[in-house]
Amino acid sequence: MAEPILTLSGVKADIEQYHILHGVDLVVPRGELTVLLGRNGAGKSTSLRTIMGLTNLTGGSITYQGQDISRWPTPKIARAGIAFVPESMGIFGLLTVRENLVLAAVSGPMDEARLQWIFDLFPPLKKFWDKPAGTLSGGQKQMLAIARAVIEPRDLLLVDEPTKGLAPAIINDLADAFEQLKEQQVSILLVEQNFNFSRRLGQSVAVMNDGAVVHSGTMAELSENEELQQELLGLGLGAHQ
Numbered sequence: 001m002a003e004p005i006l007t008l009s010g011v012k013a014d015i016e017q018y019h020i021l022h023g024v025d026l027v028v029p030r031g032e033l034t035v036l037l038g039r040n041g042a043g044k045s046t047s048l049r050t051i052m053g054l055t056n057l058t059g060g061s062i063t064y065q066g067q068d069i070s071r072w073p074t075p076k077i078a079r080a081g082i083a084f085v086p087e088s089m090g091i092f093g094l095l096t097v098r099e100n101l102v103l104a105a106v107s108g109p110m111d112e113a114r115l116q117w118i119f120d121l122f123p124p125l126k127k128f129w130d131k132p133a134g135t136l137s138g139g140q141k142q143m144l145a146i147a148r149a150v151i152e153p154r155d156l157l158l159v160d161e162p163t164k165g166l167a168p169a170i171i172n173d174l175a176d177a178f179e180q181l182k183e184q185q186v187s188i189l190l191v192e193q194n195f196n197f198s199r200r201l202g203q204s205v206a207v208m209n210d211g212a213v214v215h216s217g218t219m220a221e222l223s224e225n226e227e228l229q230q231e232l233l234g235l236g237l238g239a240h241q
């Protein structure tokens with residue numbers, strides 16, 4: 001396994017009076033795509049938010065590129081190179097695709113070579129460059145949200161359930177784009193519920209249940225073991241969704 005870019009050790013987090021994360025242990029290897037799976041309410045989104053400093057960490061530690069970022073404020077975490085695409089995507093519907101990307105490039109004008117790289121990853125963004133983002137399809141909006149996150153170089157990309165509500169053909173386009181990001185050794189932590197999408201892309205996998213990671217290993221191992229899938233994810237034998 002590659003060296004870790006991010007390590008969560010015994011991470012606990014509360015939302016208001018509720019204890020949501022009960023000691024999350026998670027390793028994200030550098031240059032790989034790691035999938036965080038688990039049923040609804042297992043704590044996947046809360047784990048991403050806690051990494052970004054958006055949810056109150058009450059115990060344990062988060063180490064990123066050798067630094068303890070557990071108590072860092074969110075802007076400092078973002079500046080250190082972690083990009084976050086929340087489930088709500090955070091794009092501006094009334095602004096054009098171009099304007100959405102211009103606003104995301106906070107350090108200065110967009111880099112032309114990087115923009116070309118983004119167009120290669122997500123061709124619809126070039127096609128709809130001057131269209132309001134609100135008129136894009138669900139999959140294209142997701143592409144724009146990811147493009148905003150990587151319009152400037154980032155070391156780690158956190159993406160929360162990009163396939164949610166998307167048609168199968170669009171999910172396939174999105175998987176192709178993630179394949180390309182993977183080929184370029186971008187470190188990615190992907191929260192997902194769609195097991196077929198996850199197994200196609202994931203190298204490492206962690207499964208959460210009730211606020212903790214209950215399994216971690218290679219995706220190849222989980223992908224081959226239907227009993228383990230049934231036990232951890234409640235997937236019917238041979239019935240992958």
Ligand SMILES: Nc1ncnc2c1ncn2[C@@H]1O[C@H](COP(=O)(O)OP(=O)(O)OP(=O)(O)O)[C@@H](O)[C@H]1O
Binds near residue numbers: 020040042043044
């Ligand atoms: N704002 C909140 N107030 C109270 N409880 C919350 C809040 N947000 C999340 N929770 C609870 O925290 C737990 C974990 O939620 P989380 O969204 O992290 O789960 P998840 O694994 O991402 O699931 P999903 O796929 O449904 O988003 C759930 O029991 C949820 O009800």
